[in-house]
Amino acid sequence: MKKIIVALFILTAGIAMTGCKKDLLNQNAPDQLTTDNFYTSREKALSGLAAAYSQLESFVGWDNFVEARSVREFYREDYVKPGDDAFNYPWWIDHYNFSFTSGNYAIDLLWRDNYRGLNFTNQVLGNVAKMPAELIDEASRKEILAEARFLRAYYHFKLLVNFEKIIIRDKVPTSEADLPKAASERKEVYDLIIEDLKAAEQGLPLKSKRPATELGRATKGTAQAYLGKVYLYRAGEEPANAAAYYTAAATSLNNVILSGEYDMETNFIGMFNGTVKNGTESVFELQQTADASNGAVYRSYLADWVAAWELGGYGEIYGTQRLLTEMQKEGKVATGNLYDPRLYQTMIFEDAYFNDAANPRVYGYTYDEVFENGSGVLAFKKWIPADITRLGRSLAINMPLMRYADVVLMYAEVLNNQEKFGDAMLQVNSLRTKRTMPALSLNTKQAIFDQIIHERVMEFTLEGSRFYDLRRWGLLQQNMQAAGRTFAADKAFYPIPLKETINNPLIR
Incomplete structure (x- = not known):
């Protein structure tokens, strides 16, 4: 397969991990950056923060983001299948077959x-705290530290939902002796994530207070949305404390709704084809640009x-008949005697809608002109x-990482678990109305839960949430x-990577 090199300039690549003693016989080299001499201004602090953002979703190259992230996030879902070319890459197919081991490249990169x-x-x-x-x-200082607290929570949570046990890293190691560290209990990691998100919520501005030059940076609504998500996930893992976590999740998610900062995007597909960026539905979004004027190109070629x-395209992923059946199950109840409009904006399938010669909707062609007649190919548009x-x-x-639609559906799920059925349906219908359903x-x-499951399929197919939803x-x-x-319970989480178990004597 063609490999595309993406230049991503990480601002702290040259910063040393430790400083040097400052005496006459042991001076810092004037031409070398260390943490002692780098953090000398607000601008340098923001550069350090940019480096912290740079690792979001492994967005650092073709292998990391396009291939490794895609097989992790998409191939473990039950509604997709790999294309023919994917079978040339065993480290991809191992995720689809749930036959991965601790040495899998995608797991190591994660x-x-x-x-x-x-x-x-x-x-x-x-x-930044000691500048x-x-x-x-x-x-x-307050805002930068709040953003960093959010990012620390984000990275820990990303690890926690993929690995059953992880290592807490809440400070920079100061010596080699600090590097080996045992894995923590999940409750301990959850506590740290929640503590960081609460701190971030207090120090971050509203989305409307961010100038255009700061699009993509975390906001108060971002922290609140993820806090609600973390509480919801934790409720599923700790049933003895579920009621308290549902209450906390409801508060956080409702804070996002009551803020008035967000609404559903009227151009659904625009959020995934490059025509709508940082729109009204965006709570947190991975930024990409093809502008090379600053020496860097932040684009993924995921398309x-x-x-x-x-x-x-390379055709590495297609939809399945089970997915199409689920997305069509309400029938043609939308305006114009059509299926749910989200279906047509998520997939291309054999249907009169895509075979209308007077209005060819497959990029200017009909379905039969692009795909073999009667082939039943289910291609993605996202x-x-x-x-x-x-x-x-x-x-x-x-790439939207948290959308307002997710906030609304998570809130509906929480309310349903609290047996506030009328309130839950208000949230579900608020979404459906905006999607012209x-x-x-x-x-x-049970009926409301089943509908929430369906709405999440309609909303988030090929956005990497299905596997985690099914598990929780x-x-x-x-x-x-x-x-x-093929699936076994021991594949619900990834194993700790082989490299970590080899290099860390406290992990076995």
Whole structure:
């Protein structure tokens, strides 16, 4: 497969991990950066923060982001299947078959990149906190530290949802003796994540207070949304304390809703094809740009990996009939005697809608002109540029990491678990109305839960949430079985990478 090199300039790549003694016989080299002489201004502190952001979702190259992240986030879901080319890469297919081992390359990258992000983040926290007042104003210090607390929570949570046991890294190691560290209990990691998110919430501005130059940086709503998500996930893992966690999750998620900072995006597909960036639905979004004027190009070419072979992509992933059946199950109840409009904006499938010669909707062609007639190919539209000719030289398509729709559906789920059925349906219908779908009248816990499951499929297919949803709901085994997939309970989490177990004597 063609490998595309993406230049990502990490600002702290040359910063040493430790400083030197300052005496006449042991001076710092004037041409070398250390943490002692780097954090000398607000601008330098922001550069350190930029490095901390740089590891989000392994967005540092083709292998890390496009291939490794995609096989982790997508191939473990029950509604997709790999394309033919994917079978040339055993380290990809091992995720689809749940046959991965601790030596899998994608697992190693996941561990490495998030711990690198934690290292950069802890550098910011440790150094910005002790910068003298004459070097940085207190408002900037507070905000930078709050963002770093959010990022530390984000990286720890990313690890926690993928590995059953992880190592807490809440400070920069000062010596080799600090490097080996035992894994922590999940409760301890959850406590730290929640503590960091609460601190971030207090120090971050509202989205509306961020100038255009700061788009993509965490906000108060970002911290609140993730705090609600963490509480929701924790409730599923600790049933004895679930009621308290549901209450806390409801408060955090409702704070996002009551802020009035967000709404549903009217152009659903625009959030995934490069035409809508940082829109009204965006709570947290991975930024991409094709502007090389600053010497860096932040674009992923994910579109080339996802796009069907018939559309000119590599065709590494396709939808399954089970997915289409789920997305069509309400029937043609939308305006114009159509299925849910989210279906047409998520997938391309054999249907009169895509075979209308008077209005060819497959990038100017009909389905039968692009795909073999009667083939039943289910291709994805998410992450594909609006202009299909941009494949191979992709536009920079932002990746929403937290959308307002997710906040609303998580809040509905919490309310349903609290048996506030009317309130839960208000949230579900608020989303459906904005997606031009008719409101529903459901009044039992199971019926509402089933609808929330369906809404999450309609909203978040190919956004990397399905596997984690099924696991926290206790529905992994039955759905993998229904999909004809090989799955065992010990594959619900990744094993700690082989490199870590070799190099860390406290991990076995």
